Amino acid sequence: MYKLLHFGRSCKAYLRLYGERAPEIKLCCEKCGRSFHKHGRYYRSFTTKCSFHQIPIYRLYCPECKDTVSLLPDFLVPWARVATWVREAAMTRKLLGFSFKQVRNTTTTPAVRYSRSTLRRWWKRHLRTASSVALWIAGQLISTGIHEDLLRTYPSHVVARPVDTLRWLQQLLPLYTPSHPWRQGYWAWLNSRLPGPNLL
Numbered sequence: 001m002y003k004l005l006h007f008g009r010s011c012k013a014y015l016r017l018y019g020e021r022a023p024e025i026k027l028c029c030e031k032c033g034r035s036f037h038k039h040g041r042y043y044r045s046f047t048t049k050c051s052f053h054q055i056p057i058y059r060l061y062c063p064e065c066k067d068t069v070s071l072l073p074d075f076l077v078p079w080a081r082v083a084t085w086v087r088e089a090a091m092t093r094k095l096l097g098f099s100f101k102q103v104r105n106t107t108t109t110p111a112v113r114y115s116r117s118t119l120r121r122w123w124k125r126h127l128r129t130a131s132s133v134a135l136w137i138a139g140q141l142i143s144t145g146i147h148e149d150l151l152r153t154y155p156s157h158v159v160a161r162p163v164d165t166l167r168w169l170q171q172l173l174p175l176y177t178p179s180h181p182w183r184q185g186y187w188a189w190l191n192s193r194l195p196g197p198n199l200l
Helices: 009-018 084-095 100-107 118-143 162-176 187-191
Strands: 002-005 039-046 054-063 070-073
Touching: 002 084, 009 054, 084 100, 084 118, 084 162, 084 187, 118 162
Parallel strands: 002 070
Antiparallel strands: 039 054, 054 070
């Protein structure tokens, strides 16, 4: 299992704060309610636009259920080898009409490259997950008392295509996500709040 939390504004901040020591965080097991114990760490490699990084990922352990939880910084997700803000920038450019080649050339440098087939895989996954994420955000906005008819803002009322849902998600993100000058995009903040496997 994993838990995404905000552990700093960047990779450098994370390493400065937690490069040598685990974060002081108290979490309880969702199954039995007992407090987790610290359970060591492992190292995780990933890339940003310009460079490769390796950071420690700390783990917690439930002595009752024998479950282990990895504490991921919100700029990473379990299945990705590229920082969240880079993937978000790539998918935003693709939605704007950039070709996969243009997306790759504007979100990486020669020192760090990923293939167009990787971008295609990200795009397909983004098209699949956008609807559940958009509906969850819409539900959260409604529960906070927003009076706007959110379905009326959907780009197409005739034929709902996956790309239209992506555009709707892009409209909902700034309504739900607070603006912070240090935040590089919306996804990192949102991923630490989304339920279950619905990660961007």
